[in-house]
Amino acid sequence: MTIRYLFAVLHLLALAIGIAAVYARWRALRNVKATADLKAVFLADNWYGVAVIIWLVTGLSRAFAGLEKGTAFYLENHWFIGKMGLFVMVFLLEIYPMVMLIRWRKALKKGGLIDLGKTKLLTRLTLAELPLLILMVCMASAMARGL
Template sequence: MLIRWLLAAIHLLAYGFALVSILRRSVALRHCSTSAGLPAVFHADNGWAVSAVVLIVTGAMRAFGGYEKGADYYLHEPLFHLKMGALVLILLLEIAPMIGLIRWRIALKKGVEPDLGRARRYAGIGVVQLVLLVLMVFAATGMARGIGLPDNAV
Protein backbone atom coordinates (compact mmCIF):
# COMPACT_ATOMS: atom_id res chain seq x y z
CA MET A 1 0.00 0.00 0.00
CA LEU A 2 2.83 2.42 0.86
CA ILE A 3 4.61 1.82 -2.46
CA ARG A 4 1.36 2.44 -4.37
CA TRP A 5 0.90 5.74 -2.57
CA LEU A 6 4.51 6.81 -3.13
CA LEU A 7 4.43 5.87 -6.82
CA ALA A 8 1.19 7.81 -7.30
CA ALA A 9 2.57 10.85 -5.47
CA ILE A 10 5.84 10.83 -7.41
CA HIS A 11 3.93 10.35 -10.67
CA LEU A 12 1.68 13.32 -9.94
CA LEU A 13 4.59 15.52 -8.86
CA ALA A 14 6.38 14.65 -12.10
CA TYR A 15 3.42 16.09 -14.03
CA GLY A 16 3.88 19.37 -12.20
CA PHE A 17 7.62 19.44 -12.80
CA ALA A 18 7.10 18.55 -16.48
CA LEU A 19 4.56 21.33 -16.90
CA VAL A 20 6.84 23.93 -15.29
CA SER A 21 9.90 22.71 -17.19
CA ILE A 22 8.21 22.76 -20.60
CA LEU A 23 6.78 26.20 -19.87
CA ARG A 24 10.16 27.55 -18.72
CA ARG A 25 11.90 26.09 -21.77
CA SER A 26 9.29 27.56 -24.12
CA VAL A 27 9.56 31.01 -22.56
CA ALA A 28 13.37 30.85 -22.61
CA LEU A 29 13.33 29.75 -26.25
CA ARG A 30 10.95 32.55 -27.21
CA HIS A 31 13.37 35.10 -25.75
CA CYS A 32 16.56 33.40 -26.95
CA SER A 33 18.22 35.44 -29.66
CA THR A 34 21.88 34.80 -28.76
CA SER A 35 23.80 32.00 -27.10
CA ALA A 36 23.73 34.02 -23.87
CA GLY A 37 20.14 32.87 -23.42
CA LEU A 38 20.92 29.18 -23.86
CA PRO A 39 21.82 28.31 -20.23
CA ALA A 40 18.20 29.01 -19.21
CA VAL A 41 16.94 26.90 -22.12
CA PHE A 42 19.27 24.03 -21.23
CA HIS A 43 18.41 24.17 -17.53
CA ALA A 44 14.68 23.96 -18.26
CA ASP A 45 15.30 21.25 -20.86
CA ASN A 46 17.18 19.16 -18.29
CA GLY A 47 14.25 19.49 -15.90
CA TRP A 48 11.86 18.40 -18.64
CA ALA A 49 14.03 15.37 -19.46
CA VAL A 50 14.22 14.23 -15.84
CA SER A 51 10.50 14.72 -15.26
CA ALA A 52 9.68 12.82 -18.49
CA VAL A 53 11.77 9.86 -17.37
CA VAL A 54 10.13 9.89 -13.93
CA LEU A 55 6.66 10.08 -15.52
CA ILE A 56 7.35 7.17 -17.85
CA VAL A 57 9.01 4.96 -15.24
CA THR A 58 6.45 5.54 -12.49
CA GLY A 59 3.58 5.29 -14.96
CA ALA A 60 4.86 1.98 -16.33
CA MET A 61 5.37 0.64 -12.81
CA ARG A 62 1.85 1.65 -11.83
CA ALA A 63 0.19 0.29 -14.97
CA PHE A 64 2.20 -2.85 -15.62
CA GLY A 65 4.26 -3.52 -12.48
CA GLY A 66 1.48 -4.99 -10.37
CA TYR A 67 1.21 -1.97 -8.07
CA GLU A 68 -2.19 -0.74 -9.22
CA LYS A 69 -5.22 -2.23 -10.96
CA GLY A 70 -3.18 -4.26 -13.44
CA ALA A 71 -2.46 -4.18 -17.13
CA ASP A 72 -5.81 -5.74 -18.07
CA TYR A 73 -7.67 -2.84 -16.47
CA TYR A 74 -5.54 -0.16 -18.14
CA LEU A 75 -5.51 -1.79 -21.56
CA HIS A 76 -9.32 -1.84 -21.57
CA GLU A 77 -9.69 1.72 -20.27
CA PRO A 78 -10.46 4.24 -23.08
CA LEU A 79 -8.96 7.16 -21.15
CA PHE A 80 -5.71 5.21 -20.74
CA HIS A 81 -5.51 5.02 -24.54
CA LEU A 82 -6.15 8.76 -24.75
CA LYS A 83 -3.44 9.38 -22.15
CA MET A 84 -0.93 7.14 -23.94
CA GLY A 85 -1.82 8.71 -27.31
CA ALA A 86 -1.08 12.14 -25.85
CA LEU A 87 2.20 10.84 -24.43
CA VAL A 88 3.23 9.43 -27.80
CA LEU A 89 2.44 12.77 -29.47
CA ILE A 90 4.45 14.65 -26.84
CA LEU A 91 7.42 12.36 -27.40
CA LEU A 92 7.16 12.60 -31.19
CA LEU A 93 6.95 16.39 -30.96
CA GLU A 94 10.02 16.35 -28.72
CA ILE A 95 12.25 14.85 -31.43
CA ALA A 96 12.95 18.12 -33.27
CA PRO A 97 13.66 20.26 -30.15
CA MET A 98 15.75 17.49 -28.63
CA ILE A 99 17.94 17.14 -31.73
CA GLY A 100 18.19 20.92 -32.10
CA LEU A 101 19.18 21.48 -28.49
CA ILE A 102 21.76 18.67 -28.67
CA ARG A 103 23.25 20.37 -31.72
CA TRP A 104 23.31 23.71 -29.90
CA ARG A 105 25.09 22.12 -26.92
CA ILE A 106 27.67 20.53 -29.22
CA ALA A 107 28.23 23.82 -31.06
CA LEU A 108 28.78 25.68 -27.79
CA LYS A 109 31.29 23.05 -26.61
CA LYS A 110 33.18 23.56 -29.87
CA GLY A 111 33.12 27.32 -29.35
CA VAL A 112 30.80 27.88 -32.31
CA GLU A 113 27.77 30.17 -32.19
CA PRO A 114 24.74 27.91 -32.76
CA ASP A 115 22.06 28.79 -35.30
CA LEU A 116 19.08 29.75 -33.14
CA GLY A 117 16.74 30.23 -36.09
CA ARG A 118 14.43 27.46 -34.90
CA ALA A 119 14.16 28.64 -31.30
CA ARG A 120 10.69 30.13 -31.75
CA ARG A 121 9.49 26.98 -33.55
CA TYR A 122 10.71 24.87 -30.63
CA ALA A 123 8.89 27.23 -28.25
CA GLY A 124 5.69 26.69 -30.23
CA ILE A 125 6.15 22.94 -30.04
CA GLY A 126 6.42 23.32 -26.28
CA VAL A 127 3.04 25.04 -26.15
CA VAL A 128 1.44 22.10 -27.97
CA GLN A 129 3.20 19.72 -25.56
CA LEU A 130 1.78 21.68 -22.62
CA VAL A 131 -1.76 21.27 -23.94
CA LEU A 132 -1.20 17.55 -24.42
CA LEU A 133 0.26 17.23 -20.92
CA VAL A 134 -2.83 18.88 -19.45
CA LEU A 135 -4.96 16.48 -21.51
CA MET A 136 -3.01 13.61 -19.93
CA VAL A 137 -3.84 14.93 -16.45
CA PHE A 138 -7.54 15.10 -17.32
CA ALA A 139 -7.42 11.55 -18.69
CA ALA A 140 -5.62 10.31 -15.57
CA THR A 141 -8.06 11.93 -13.17
CA GLY A 142 -10.96 10.62 -15.24
CA MET A 143 -9.55 7.10 -15.04
CA ALA A 144 -9.15 7.41 -11.29
CA ARG A 145 -12.85 8.20 -11.04
CA GLY A 146 -14.09 5.56 -13.48
CA ILE A 147 -15.11 8.06 -16.17
CA GLY A 148 -15.62 6.36 -19.52
CA LEU A 149 -16.20 2.89 -18.09
CA PRO A 150 -19.52 1.11 -18.01
CA ASP A 151 -21.25 1.50 -14.62
CA ASN A 152 -20.64 -2.14 -13.69
CA ALA A 153 -16.88 -1.93 -14.40
CA VAL A 154 -16.04 0.52 -11.62
Protein backbone atom coordinates in the same frame (compact mmCIF):
# COMPACT_ATOMS: atom_id res chain seq x y z
CA MET B 1 1.23 0.05 0.05
CA THR B 2 4.27 2.26 0.74
CA ILE B 3 5.64 1.81 -2.80
CA ARG B 4 2.17 2.35 -4.24
CA TYR B 5 1.81 5.59 -2.29
CA LEU B 6 5.37 6.71 -3.08
CA PHE B 7 4.94 6.12 -6.82
CA ALA B 8 1.59 7.98 -6.81
CA VAL B 9 3.29 10.95 -5.10
CA LEU B 10 6.24 10.88 -7.50
CA HIS B 11 3.92 10.62 -10.51
CA LEU B 12 2.08 13.78 -9.42
CA LEU B 13 5.34 15.58 -8.54
CA ALA B 14 6.53 14.85 -12.09
CA LEU B 15 3.40 16.60 -13.31
CA ALA B 16 4.28 19.75 -11.34
CA ILE B 17 7.91 19.63 -12.50
CA GLY B 18 7.01 18.78 -16.11
CA ILE B 19 4.37 21.48 -16.66
CA ALA B 20 6.61 24.10 -15.01
CA ALA B 21 9.59 22.98 -17.11
CA VAL B 22 7.72 23.09 -20.44
CA TYR B 23 6.38 26.55 -19.60
CA ALA B 24 9.85 27.72 -18.51
CA ARG B 25 11.45 26.33 -21.70
CA TRP B 26 8.83 28.09 -23.84
CA ARG B 27 9.46 31.42 -22.06
CA ALA B 28 13.23 30.99 -22.23
CA LEU B 29 13.11 30.12 -25.96
CA ARG B 30 10.94 33.17 -26.61
CA ASN B 31 13.58 35.38 -24.99
CA VAL B 32 16.60 33.97 -26.82
CA LYS B 33 18.47 36.83 -28.50
CA ALA B 34 22.02 35.56 -28.11
CA THR B 35 23.76 32.26 -27.49
CA ALA B 36 24.17 33.13 -23.78
CA ASP B 37 20.36 33.12 -23.42
CA LEU B 38 20.33 29.40 -24.19
CA LYS B 39 21.49 28.69 -20.62
CA ALA B 40 17.92 29.17 -19.34
CA VAL B 41 16.57 26.96 -22.16
CA PHE B 42 18.97 24.15 -21.23
CA LEU B 43 18.10 24.42 -17.53
CA ALA B 44 14.35 24.13 -18.21
CA ASP B 45 15.06 21.29 -20.64
CA ASN B 46 17.00 19.40 -17.95
CA TRP B 47 13.99 19.60 -15.61
CA TYR B 48 11.69 18.42 -18.41
CA GLY B 49 13.98 15.41 -18.84
CA VAL B 50 13.77 14.68 -15.10
CA ALA B 51 9.94 14.83 -15.25
CA VAL B 52 9.78 12.48 -18.25
CA ILE B 53 12.01 9.90 -16.55
CA ILE B 54 9.85 9.98 -13.38
CA TRP B 55 6.65 9.79 -15.47
CA LEU B 56 7.91 6.76 -17.38
CA VAL B 57 9.29 4.85 -14.38
CA THR B 58 6.33 5.50 -12.05
CA GLY B 59 3.63 5.42 -14.77
CA LEU B 60 4.74 2.15 -16.34
CA SER B 61 5.20 0.52 -12.90
CA ARG B 62 1.77 1.70 -11.75
CA ALA B 63 0.14 0.42 -14.93
CA PHE B 64 1.97 -2.82 -15.56
CA ALA B 65 3.60 -3.96 -12.30
CA GLY B 66 0.36 -4.47 -10.42
CA LEU B 67 0.69 -1.36 -8.24
CA GLU B 68 -2.80 -0.08 -9.06
CA LYS B 69 -5.68 -1.71 -10.95
CA GLY B 70 -3.64 -4.23 -12.95
CA THR B 71 -2.49 -4.50 -16.57
CA ALA B 72 -5.80 -5.84 -17.92
CA PHE B 73 -7.76 -2.86 -16.58
CA TYR B 74 -5.49 -0.30 -18.23
CA LEU B 75 -5.13 -2.07 -21.57
CA GLU B 76 -8.93 -2.16 -21.89
CA ASN B 77 -9.51 1.37 -20.61
CA HIS B 78 -10.17 3.92 -23.35
CA TRP B 79 -8.96 6.80 -21.13
CA PHE B 80 -5.63 5.05 -20.65
CA ILE B 81 -5.31 4.38 -24.38
CA GLY B 82 -6.16 8.04 -25.05
CA LYS B 83 -3.66 9.20 -22.46
CA MET B 84 -0.92 7.09 -24.02
CA GLY B 85 -1.91 8.37 -27.47
CA LEU B 86 -1.41 11.92 -26.23
CA PHE B 87 1.94 10.92 -24.70
CA VAL B 88 3.05 9.62 -28.11
CA MET B 89 1.92 12.90 -29.71
CA VAL B 90 3.93 14.87 -27.14
CA PHE B 91 6.93 12.66 -27.95
CA LEU B 92 6.52 13.29 -31.69
CA LEU B 93 6.36 17.05 -31.10
CA GLU B 94 9.43 16.76 -28.88
CA ILE B 95 11.69 14.92 -31.37
CA TYR B 96 12.85 18.05 -33.22
CA PRO B 97 13.45 20.20 -30.08
CA MET B 98 15.23 17.27 -28.42
CA VAL B 99 17.55 16.68 -31.38
CA MET B 100 18.29 20.41 -31.82
CA LEU B 101 18.95 21.05 -28.13
CA ILE B 102 21.32 18.08 -27.93
CA ARG B 103 23.14 19.37 -31.03
CA TRP B 104 23.35 22.89 -29.58
CA ARG B 105 24.70 21.64 -26.26
CA LYS B 106 27.41 19.68 -28.10
CA ALA B 107 28.22 22.61 -30.42
CA LEU B 108 28.56 25.03 -27.50
CA LYS B 109 30.92 22.65 -25.69
CA LYS B 110 33.14 22.62 -28.79
CA GLY B 111 32.87 26.39 -29.20
CA GLY B 112 30.89 26.03 -32.45
CA LEU B 113 28.22 28.30 -33.90
CA ILE B 114 24.46 27.93 -33.47
CA ASP B 115 21.68 28.96 -35.86
CA LEU B 116 19.39 30.83 -33.47
CA GLY B 117 16.82 31.29 -36.25
CA LYS B 118 15.55 27.82 -35.36
CA THR B 119 14.38 28.98 -31.90
CA LYS B 120 11.07 30.20 -33.36
CA LEU B 121 10.04 26.69 -34.39
CA LEU B 122 11.28 25.22 -31.11
CA THR B 123 9.20 27.83 -29.22
CA ARG B 124 6.05 26.85 -31.14
CA LEU B 125 6.62 23.11 -30.72
CA THR B 126 7.22 23.53 -26.98
CA LEU B 127 4.01 25.53 -26.57
CA ALA B 128 2.05 22.95 -28.57
CA GLU B 129 2.99 20.29 -26.00
CA LEU B 130 1.36 22.13 -23.08
CA PRO B 131 -2.35 21.61 -23.95
CA LEU B 132 -1.65 17.93 -24.70
CA LEU B 133 -0.08 17.45 -21.27
CA ILE B 134 -3.06 19.16 -19.63
CA LEU B 135 -5.44 16.94 -21.60
CA MET B 136 -3.48 13.95 -20.29
CA VAL B 137 -4.31 15.05 -16.73
CA CYS B 138 -8.04 15.15 -17.63
CA MET B 139 -7.81 11.64 -19.08
CA ALA B 140 -5.75 10.36 -16.14
CA SER B 141 -8.35 11.50 -13.61
CA ALA B 142 -11.17 9.89 -15.64
CA MET B 143 -9.12 6.69 -15.91
CA ALA B 144 -8.35 6.60 -12.17
CA ARG B 145 -12.05 6.86 -11.35
CA GLY B 146 -13.13 4.27 -13.91
CA LEU B 147 -15.38 6.73 -15.79
